[in-house]
Amino acid sequence: MGFNDIIGQRVIVESLRNAVKSNMISNGYIFSGPKGCGKKLMAFIFAMALNCSGKANDKPCGGCSSCIRTSSGNHPNLELVKPIGQSIKIKQVRGIISDSARKPFERGYKIIIIDNADKMTIEAQDAFLKTLEEPPENTVFLILTESHSLLLPTIVSRCQVYRFKPVDSLEMKAFIKSKYDYPEMDVEAAVRHSKGIVGRALELLRDKGSFKARALYIDILEKALTGNGNDAILLASEAIEDKESAESFLEFSLSWFRDIMVLGESRGACDNLIINADSLEVLSRHNSFLTEAKLNSIMEIINKTYRYIKHNVGIKNSIDGMLFNIAEVNSYNG
């Protein structure tokens, strides 16, 4: 395992490589980006590089005892902190502080990775800030968060912030094909749905259920669009159980109607822009009876539902209302 195992994120990799080469190491680094973009992998590889005892110039070597123990999470100088339940509590942060005040067990850096750092309570962040203000020698904090804007600005200003970028889809496809043996069509669909996030594409591929869920989502929309609002609602009650599945259904629905719009505008000239390219036939059929005005109303309905769900308005009522409204929109003439 080494920096070459990371795809995309070239700027970050170069910068961290140079930091190790020139031995210019900061006390705090923030890796910011959505779930699945490779923050934790980057943190572990950087941690390996920081304590690598191999002779190679390009660290980490991946083969020395320090690298091996770091990559498996068993290095005594490495600590991984993550939320217990919903949050990272002040007690945990106090633990980190007293640990970091002690000398590293072995030569090299003591590395503390804080995963989902934005889940630190305000008290926890305040306590952590004090440590960052007077950081113990040879301690490096790697702070992983979906968005650094969720951390205290005073924490952010004391760290080097690296924002992870979406990965180019061709690069991602090549990477997945070189490492795994999934059918071409599945890789294509997963990459298109991943929005540039490698972990999301891999999760889609691993979880055959998610392809099954998509088939069910298409059925639900089909029912609503053909005016069978009640059938759509019944099917939805099977597929949507919680906030997470509701959001996944809404994200899918947005991608579905976006595809229909693209299809209408491009008249088949831009099929490579279609996200749900494996369902082109159904998309074309839906495109044939949805006018632009209807599509706009439907998008509005879905976006409104998305906002409801985000604000924890009743999930079942919101989804039922949405399907009912979509059935209604399509029954109008014009």
Ligand SMILES: [Zn+2]
């Ligand atoms: Zn090594």
